[in-house]
Amino acid sequence: MSKAWIALAFLLLAALAGCRHTPDEEQVRKAIAATVAGAEAGKAGDTTEVLTDDFDGNTGQLDKRSLANLVRVYALRGQSIHVLMGPMTIEPRGERIVATFTVTLTAGAGVLPDNAGAYQVETGWRKDSGTWRCFTASWKKAL
Numbered sequence: 001m002s003k004a005w006i007a008l009a010f011l012l013l014a015a016l017a018g019c020r021h022t023p024d025e026e027q028v029r030k031a032i033a034a035t036v037a038g039a040e041a042g043k044a045g046d047t048t049e050v051l052t053d054d055f056d057g058n059t060g061q062l063d064k065r066s067l068a069n070l071v072r073v074y075a076l077r078g079q080s081i082h083v084l085m086g087p088m089t090i091e092p093r094g095e096r097i098v099a100t101f102t103v104t105l106t107a108g109a110g111v112l113p114d115n116a117g118a119y120q121v122e123t124g125w126r127k128d129s130g131t132w133r134c135f136t137a138s139w140k141k142a143l
Contacts, residue, residue: 025090027132028097028125035134036083042075044068052128052135059138074107082106086118097125097132102142118142 022030031050038046048055048068055064062070074081086102104118124136 024092024097024132028090028099029088031125031132031134032085032088032099032101032123036085039071039081040083042071042080044071044075047071050132050134052126052133055135055137057137057139080107095126099123099125103139 035047035050038044038049045068048064048071051064051067053064055067057063057067071081082105084104084106086104088099088101091098091100100120100122102118103121105116107116118141119139120142121137121139123134125132125134127133
């Protein structure tokens with residue numbers, strides 16, 4: 001009878017562990033939110049934490065290091081970036097996920113005068129050691 005109790009306990013633990021697993025879509029949404037929070041806080045590491053080392057932004061316009069440096073420059077100048085997220089669509093594509101959303105960038109004190117505005121963004125995500133990481137992003141002015 002003790003084997004039955006052990007088996008039952010194992011099944012209950014497995015079920016609980018399964019319940020605690022965050023769905024892939026939610027993991028990607030949280031990662032995007034953490035990236036936005038990092039940028040707004042002027043924290044380069046938090047902004048780029050979910051990016052892969054081979055991240056490619058807009059076909060070579062921005063890599064992981066360049067994005068981190070951009071956030072650092074604004075933070076060192078005491079300038080802030082504000083991000084307003086629009087609706088987000090998450091679409092599984094095989095072993096990858098594509099997240100599409102609109103984002104509006106604004107800033108205080110004349111920051112980003114040429115880059116402020118609304119953008120349509122598409123990001124590509126893949127699992128790296130069990131964690132969803134963004135490996136590509138493309139954007140274009142929405143208006």
